[in-house]
Amino acid sequence: MAVLTKRYSCLILQGVIFLYVIGSLVYVAHRHFNNPQGWNPSFGHRRPQIRIPYNPSYADQPSSYTIGPYHNPEQMVIQLPAPGNTTQRVKAGFVSLVRNNELIGMLSSMRDMEERFNKKYNYPWLFLNDEPFTDEFIARTSEITNAKTYYALVDSSMWSYPPHINQTLAAEGRKLLESLPYGDSESYRHMCRFQSGFFWRHPMLLELGWEYYWRVEPWVRFYCELDYDPFLYMKENNKQYAFTISFIEHGGTIPTLWSAVKEFVRLSHSKGNRYFSRPASDSLYRFITSPTAEEYNMCHFWTNFEIARVDLWHTQAYQDYFNFLDQLGGFFYERWGDAPVHSIFVALFLHKEQIHFFNDIGYRHAEYERCPDQENLLKRCYCNPAKSIDFADPMSCLNQYMDAQHSLPEEDQLTVSDIMLQT
Ligand code: GDP
């Protein structure tokens, strides 16, 4: 009896093992034939197969999207142009002021730009440097793009102390600001002055005859597929200036900039140069200040990304403005940045419709990034809108921008200079 029981349990055990082996084989075969990518060793919880084909048109470019800060009832609908029009060209290109030792960062930025956009359009690249570019820099940056690349030196006429600057005072100014970002840096000040007053009249840029430029820095990221030409978009929609990130400046670097700007408006007005005579409600002045313009609120467009018309900076208004600021010496005695200098001018001088926010371009510079949160745009981006500073981070000025684009308060029927001159 005992022998019989033992024999039966042995048979049952063999049967169980047999069924287990057959069951496992069926399971593995089922998984294998349902998974065209082949063997997937992850047993257990079955994850859905998400495969994003590397193909820029995997989600078609939408024809429009809706945007607005959530508290603002006036959401804007932005129409996008038809994708892929590469026949109509704009005289334009990328411009990068960059150092030889930033080669890898430059290649990284270029790779993103080429992949997301420029391999379809082949706009040229212009590299500027206050020192000659190395052979390696030239070889590697020209290899990574099919477009033409140009290299030019920034000489001492655009990168040195002008004679009216007291260099002892400048050194004292750097000491005073040494606790602030780049507060003690001399080269950073030359860079900001060059970006404010000179790149747009660099002989190589003038020779290329570009109507628009797109400024690109090393180590930035572009996250979204771009199937249309932003230069053409700007030209056809009469846009003069465009940005992706707006930000609050550290006030310590520009203590006297706002009073200098007001002084410039007063002086131009007294000379009969009505540079800022458009109705304030038609300008973006509320992006940078209160209704009575007493203080600068430190909002500015980040210029590490900047698409603009070259001739915006060639206007008499801007040249007078830059020369006035340069004469005061704040680029050296303080640490005036090209971002507030550009942004203040643009906000006071342009029609607000001439300024554009490229919401469909996901972008990162240093530790800050932005990403569109519209579902139809996001399908074409490799970024996380939860990390976007746009409407969430207190350092972002996008709410102020949206409000300024929408607001038409009564008192703004005054002209921009009326407002700037009233206090
Ligand atoms: P940040 O963006 O304000 O932190 O300043 P960056 O260090 O990124 O400088 C802004 C841009 O100017 C970058 O494209 C830099 O490569 C460039 N840049 C800054 N200083 C110099 C310099 O001394 N020489 C050159 N050739 N480029 C510079």
Ligand code: MN
């Ligand atoms: Mn930078």
